[in-house]
Amino acid sequence: AGYSEAKDLWHNAPVDTLFPRTLAGPGAGPGSAARTWTRIVVAPDAACTPAVLAKGLLATVRPLGCERVLRATYTDATASSVITVGLVFTDADATVQSTLGQGLTSRLGQDVPPSLPGPGTVAARFGAPQRASWWLNAPADLPVVVTAVSGFADGRPVDSPQPADRAMTAGRTDATAQSGLGHEAKNITLRFEQLLRTAVAPPPTDKAGKDDTDGKDGDDAR
Template sequence: MPPPPGGYRAPLRYGYPETPAETTTRLRPVRPRQRWRTVAAAACVVLGLGLIGGAATGAWLTGDSSAETTRNPYTTARDAWHSVPVDTLFPRTLQGRGAGPGGTHRTWTRLAVAADSTCTAGLDPLLLTTLRSVGCERLVRATYTDATRSAVTTVSLVFTEADAPGMQALRTRFTEQKLGARKDLMPRTYAPEGTPAASFGDKQRASWTVNPLTEIPVVVLAVSGFADGRPVAEPQPAPDA
């Protein structure tokens, strides 16, 4: 149970599995408070070479009580990386209706959740520099596989230190300069051992997206590839793929 307001919160601990079939780290293994509700979520779907798919989801919570109706969603969401349960940030399964080739439905299953980290530890230096204007509060990542277990996708949520104008400026910059299509700004993979994503490295990246949100201070990144470790000579950004 969460501590009372102003009470002591024990340090988070990581590194133990949720189930024998899944290597994952709980960001906060508690149920959300009943007085909170999920009011919005951001999702991006990555389609690479017409064969692979992935999805990312982020959520933020806001109060239901009338006393909290003016609560700033930016202030609330900035702490979501440790205050929101892992199954809310990274659902165990994701449904992509019409997200596959020919409009087929897709399903992705979570393989693992990485321990939260700094952006320096989880992002390439150039991408880190590109996001420098909004700062980095924390980075959380998870990797998914499709129903065939032949494709894998790493989803990353960068919780920034920016306010609404800062996030809007970053999104405008990405749009006007087409930064999302630059291969040197591709997100890194998260390849947990003992899973279908164990061979998912830089050379296996096939398609990606970088999506700065404007409703909350979060940048959503996703990168997809093949589970068999095959290298991809010409990765494509999600809109082109």
């Protein structure tokens, strides 16, 4: 039931549910440092086209029935990095979805998601040359592909964007790795998967109306 309900989140759920104004990421930075992201721009929902999806991902999801793409850009607490999150809703049935995410990043290679700049914001210069690290995942229990691409807020171009797992490799000394942009790209996708699960299956509450998780797992969106 939750899987079917999730297919309609793109037009049934409020924007602040799908893209919270602020999002906490405990342990999301290098060395398990905490991160807090603030939403700075939201795009209207869009059809699945090359303007909003990387070529390889579009070719992968189009045969499944690509329903709609939602995107928003966030910045970290220091406003030194920016990150565009994409929610790609598909019509894939649960059986297909359960296998879609297996090795998806490695299968697509250098398939970097498009960035979403925000005129008049710290993401004003977040264009294609500024993309530094990215990640994507198709959770088995949701008809969605979650993507994220990160970059520097100062507009510096990056010659060789890196998938998050490579940017997170120990011992790397390049700016993308040391700034934690790989950590942010990978961990924000995990936070959004959790948010979508909560949207279709909110945590139970006791008689006093308190969240039974005691704030341990459900307080990321504020």
